[in-house]
Amino acid sequence: MKREEFHEMLKQRVLFLDGAYGTEFFKRGYKVDLIELLNVKNPQAVAQLQKEYVQAGADILLTNTFSANRAKLKAHGYEELFEKINVEAVKIAKSVANGRLVFGDISSTGSFVKPLGEMDFDEAYFIFKEQAQLLIESGVDGIIIETMSDLKELKAAILAVRDVSKDIPLIASMTFDANGKSVTGTSVEIFSTLMNDLDVDVASINCTLEPKDMLNVFIQLAKYCNKYLCVEPNAGKPILRGNVLEYKTTPDEFAIYMRDFVEFGANIVGGCCGTGPKHIKSMVEYIGNQKPKSKEPSKRQFVSSRTVMKPVEDFLIIGERINASGKKKLQVQIQQKDFSTIVQLAQEQEKEGCAVIDVNLGIEKLLEKDHFKQVIIELDRVSALPLSLDIQNLEFLETAAKEYVGRPMINSALAREDHLIERLKILKRYGGILIVLTMEKDIPKTPEERFKLALKAVEIIKKEGVDLDRIFFDPLVLPVGAGNDYRVTVKTIELLNSAGLKTCIGLSNLSFGMPEREKVNAAFLALCMEAGLKAAILNSKETTTMNIIEGMLLLKGKELAKTKVEFEDPL
Amino acid sequence: MKREEFHEMLKQRVLFLDGAYGTEFFKRGYKVDLIELLNVKNPQAVAQLQKEYVQAGADILLTNTFSANRAKLKAHGYEELFEKINVEAVKIAKSVANGRLVFGDISSTGSFVKPLGEMDFDEAYFIFKEQAQLLIESGVDGIIIETMSDLKELKAAILAVRDVSKDIPLIASMTFDANGKSVTGTSVEIFSTLMNDLDVDVASINCTLEPKDMLNVFIQLAKYCNKYLCVEPNAGKPILRGNVLEYKTTPDEFAIYMRDFVEFGANIVGGCCGTGPKHIKSMVEYIGNQKPKSKEPSKRQFVSSRTVMKPVEDFLIIGERINASGKKKLQVQIQQKDFSTIVQLAQEQEKEGCAVIDVNLGIEKLLEKDHFKQVIIELDRVSALPLSLDIQNLEFLETAAKEYVGRPMINSALAREDHLIERLKILKRYGGILIVLTMEKDIPKTPEERFKLALKAVEIIKKEGVDLDRIFFDPLVLPVGAGNDYRVTVKTIELLNSAGLKTCIGLSNLSFGMPEREKVNAAFLALCMEAGLKAAILNSKETTTMNIIEGMLLLKGKELAKTKVEFEDPL
Ligand SMILES: [Zn+2]
Ligand SMILES: [Zn+2]
Ligand SMILES: [Zn+2]
Numbered sequence A, B: 001m002k003r004e005e006f007h008e009m010l011k012q013r014v015l016f017l018d019g020a021y022g023t024e025f026f027k028r029g030y031k032v033d034l035i036e037l038l039n040v041k042n043p044q045a046v047a048q049l050q051k052e053y054v055q056a057g058a059d060i061l062l063t064n065t066f067s068a069n070r071a072k073l074k075a076h077g078y079e080e081l082f083e084k085i086n087v088e089a090v091k092i093a094k095s096v097a098n099g100r101l102v103f104g105d106i107s108s109t110g111s112f113v114k115p116l117g118e119m120d121f122d123e124a125y126f127i128f129k130e131q132a133q134l135l136i137e138s139g140v141d142g143i144i145i146e147t148m149s150d151l152k153e154l155k156a157a158i159l160a161v162r163d164v165s166k167d168i169p170l171i172a173s174m175t176f177d178a179n180g181k182s183v184t185g186t187s188v189e190i191f192s193t194l195m196n197d198l199d200v201d202v203a204s205i206n207c208t209l210e211p212k213d214m215l216n217v218f219i220q221l222a223k224y225c226n227k228y229l230c231v232e233p234n235a236g237k238p239i240l241r242g243n244v245l246e247y248k249t250t251p252d253e254f255a256i257y258m259r260d261f262v263e264f265g266a267n268i269v270g271g272c273c274g275t276g277p278k279h280i281k282s283m284v285e286y287i288g289n290q291k292p293k294s295k296e297p298s299k300r301q302f303v304s305s306r307t308v309m310k311p312v313e314d315f316l317i318i319g320e321r322i323n324a325s326g327k328k329k330l331q332v333q334i335q336q337k338d339f340s341t342i343v344q345l346a347q348e349q350e351k352e353g354c355a356v357i358d359v360n361l362g363i364e365k366l367l368e369k370d371h372f373k374q375v376i377i378e379l380d381r382v383s384a385l386p387l388s389l390d391i392q393n394l395e396f397l398e399t400a401a402k403e404y405v406g407r408p409m410i411n412s413a414l415a416r417e418d419h420l421i422e423r424l425k426i427l428k429r430y431g432g433i434l435i436v437l438t439m440e441k442d443i444p445k446t447p448e449e450r451f452k453l454a455l456k457a458v459e460i461i462k463k464e465g466v467d468l469d470r471i472f473f474d475p476l477v478l479p480v481g482a483g484n485d486y487r488v489t490v491k492t493i494e495l496l497n498s499a500g501l502k503t504c505i506g507l508s509n510l511s512f513g514m515p516e517r518e519k520v521n522a523a524f525l526a527l528c529m530e531a532g533l534k535a536a537i538l539n540s541k542e543t544t545t546m547n548i549i550e551g552m553l554l555l556k557g558k559e560l561a562k563t564k565v566e567f568e569d570p571l
Helices: A003-012 A022-027 A036-041 A043-056 A069-074 A077-098 A121-137 A151-164 A189-197 A211-226 A253-263 A277-287 A328-335 A338-353 A370-380 A394-403 A415-431 A447-463 A487-497 A508-512 A516-530 A545-556 B003-012 B022-027 B034-040 B042-054 B070-076 B079-097 B120-138 B150-164 B188-197 B211-224 B252-262 B275-289 B330-337 B341-352 B369-381 B395-403 B417-430 B447-463 B485-499 B517-530 B542-553
Strands: A060-062 A100-108 A142-147 A171-175 A204-205 A228-232 A240-241 A246-249 A300-304 A310-313 A318-325 A356-359 A388-390 A409-413 A433-438 A472-475 A504-508 A535-538 B060-062 B102-108 B141-147 B170-174 B204-205 B228-232 B238-241 B245-247 B303-305 B309-311 B316-323 B356-360 B386-388 B407-413 B433-437 B471-474 B502-506 B535-538
Touching: A003 A394, A022 A036, A022 A246, A036 A043, A036 A077, A043 A060, A043 A077, A043 A277, A043 B042, A060 A077, A069 A077, A069 A121, A069 A228, A069 A433, A077 A100, A077 A121, A100 A121, A100 B060, A121 A142, A121 A151, A121 B252, A121 B395, A142 A151, A142 B170, A151 A171, A151 A318, A171 A189, A171 A228, A189 A204, A189 A211, A189 A300, A189 A310, A204 B102, A211 A228, A211 A253, A240 B275, A253 A415, A318 A338, A318 A504, A328 A338, A328 A370, A338 A356, A338 A370, A338 B341, A370 A394, A388 A394, A388 A433, A388 B150, A394 B447, A415 A433, A415 A447, A433 A447, A433 B003, A447 A472, A447 A487, A472 B395, A487 A504, A487 A516, A504 A508, A504 B188, A508 A535, A516 A535, A516 B303, A516 B356, A516 B517, A516 B542, A545 B517, A545 B542, B022 B034, B022 B042, B034 B042, B034 B079, B042 B060, B079 B102, B079 B120, B102 B120, B120 B141, B120 B150, B120 B211, B120 B386, B120 B517, B141 B150, B141 B204, B150 B170, B150 B188, B170 B188, B188 B204, B188 B303, B188 B386, B228 B471, B252 B275, B316 B502, B330 B341, B330 B369, B341 B356, B341 B369, B356 B407, B369 B395, B369 B447, B386 B395, B386 B502, B395 B417, B407 B417, B417 B433, B417 B447, B433 B447, B447 B471, B447 B485, B485 B517, B485 B535, B517 B542
Parallel strands: A060 A100, A100 A142, A142 A171, A171 A204, A204 A228, A318 A356, A318 A535, A356 A388, A388 A409, A409 A433, A433 A472, A472 A504, A504 A535, B060 B102, B102 B141, B141 B170, B170 B204, B204 B228, B316 B356, B316 B535, B356 B386, B386 B407, B407 B433, B433 B471, B471 B502, B502 B535
Antiparallel strands: A240 A246, A300 A310, B238 B245, B303 B309
């Protein structure tokens, strides 16, 4: 099926997903190493359960392939069954679907991607790609990637599915605790806002929580995510009775709670661990034929790392000090893949109050892709702030963007069409926010010329289908000591701001070669902020500059954005 | 003679003053306690010397009354001769003048005025007034106050002469060392700029220096003073031979040097100690009939105390912390005339980088004139920075302005005609710079209304004959935390600035009741300075604010003004 048809269905009414496979087979007494083995050893059992889900009213059946990627099968010694298990799963589901949709089910490889584990991003990507290829070739109507606890692994899976098919409907589902955090430290908000950027049809949360604990997490998802939404809670917290895990939420209790998710905007509802056909049946009866609630997800933009999310409105402070240009010692370290100084600089700048850390390795001609991959992994390892990927070489930029966990800034594109489109492609594929310089080759002298180039870029960005909210324009700051008029930048900011475009400057260039740089930078920044500036790459060691940011925000009746988005109690 | 006639003469050609009396009588062997006794004991001797000066070509004869004030005569036991000596002196001079002008000569009382000595300002004033009255009643054509080393005493003398006659031509002359400093620490520039304000016709330097050492000092006078200029050097450095002081500069040497003073703008040239009729004759021959050189004295404005002068252009930092409003402990101290805390606050603020110290004693209803007199004297005693006299009560303001040594700021007048005219009168009588609030009774809401009030005030100021360069307008800052829009002040500054009017704000009011006041104040100040603000009363403990001032000036390609005006070598 085409994605457009699926979207039409989602607009018509709330759809029902099926319930659990693993816990249900276990309850029914099937004793196998991996429940996916049933696809080949006891296809009747699988068909029977799926038939019951169809009878219960499910609109979407998942294939019994949750753990059927090559890595997991291999870990259990069933690698040779990889193709058969997946192909049979689709066959079984389709044989009982009776018009219902069949979605190929994909989950974790069982190994964490670097830096959490030893698996390379590309390795995970190929594992997912191989399974997705098989499922799609076998005729599934869509793909669901579910119960993912690592945003990076999820990203690999999403990219893999999309590289197999641009047209297949795709649900991407992560699992969170009651505080809205995954075990890898990613919040539901970080997940939500990255899903906005990536090419998925439905963002979803599933497993771990029973319905009442999952509702608040879902509300956050609905608040920040502008995709269609899916939810699959467990049937309560599992209780160990003897050697059997029992899930105590009854079908009626489950169904009552599930109505709340619909109220808060769910487009697809289903069950995860502990749910069976009765839960689904009850849920379908309680919810019935409902038009999905209209949602108004927040228009706020955020940058994020794996664990930290920062709003970009009001003012975004981007630390400039990871910049190897002209720093011989740091350059040597980087060449040797010693990123200790960079990690230290990132941590210092976080303490100083930065929201984002710009990473500019300089000396790009002396480096390889692996340098960029490693620096991203090292900064992720220490839970660094969101990054601004300040990389000239397109291939290196893509390497970094791929390896990155969260929603980065991409620094930067020229307003020249070819250069801009190349970077917009990276933005669309990997997510994030792009800084566009108001110049093509040379820097225009006047504010009006710079503004005109920005407007030209706006047309290209719109044509490429990227939301302008994801773009900062850099009005360009030149050294005032070299005779440049600082007012040109201020005026350019005013022009861009009154056209509703966000601006970001590289502050320190202003005072290049001057005495008392901190004082000059800080004074200028106040003028820029009054003109509407929304972000600056700056030296956060400059206390005066940092004070001025806070002072300007207070003057305007705003406060410096808090580190985290508060988890709100909606009741 | 009327002042206008005298001015006409000064425009026509360079005038010649006579030479010394004291050293010349001494050389001629007259042995008296005070040479002024000759007026009654040997009037022929006086007449003879003055006749020689007339023959030498002097246009102006001075009466032999240099030490003939009541205080000095009393000190030598000749108080009863006070009237006779002065009246006779005028008679003698007029008897030989033969059409030349006779100027009554006045000099120091011989005692320093407080805080340098024990004499009250008013006491000095009355001594000068008494002598001036006598000389003027006796028919002199003008008055010269000369060889003054204390600017405060000179001010008392000037006010005294003017209170006797608004119409009498007046030359005010101070004496400086080769570095342009009086023994009381006042620079020739401080003297020059105060003379611009006070109602004198000619500003002059005399005595102490021989011509070649005096030239640089005179050049500074010519650079900063916009009045007619007079100069009377000594005939060289005195050498003690036996018990006789000899002055070695020959008449020709003297005359050659005196031409230089004419080149640099002197309107009147004469001789002081060691000069005799031959020096004057030679000088008259060398210089001859010359039109005075046209001068272009600096338009720069300065505030000053006795010893410190600060330019008001670029940016003037006025310390706010001497303000007793709401400070119970300080109020009690002030009532008890204990000014130790105030002195300490003045010194702290100087260290922090202020150029001017605002003095607001608050609780004016509980104070008397003497409190204001004493605080000015105490701050003068410690060589404080220039003051901003922040005083509501008109009588108290006048007391402070009178006692003040230098060119203060007067803070402040309303734009209401009666209130403004009262303060302009003080400004005209005592000198200084006035802050005019852009309000009458209530604070206007809009920038345009505030600007309109400023323009109304401009008309009044012009009508009162005060140079607009001596006025700051306060665009008024209101607490932003109380919902006031800070942009109203910024816009008012822009309007005033584009009309060529200088602006000064009270910064701290902005952040009243807010957290992080320093940050808010500093940010706002940057915006105001960009709009053209030229001065602010502020808390100089706020490092961020002080940094921003320097940063804004550097941004605009300026530097924070140096403490002192450099003594330039013109050659
Ligand atoms: Zn589950
Ligand atoms: Zn002398
Ligand atoms: Zn003299």
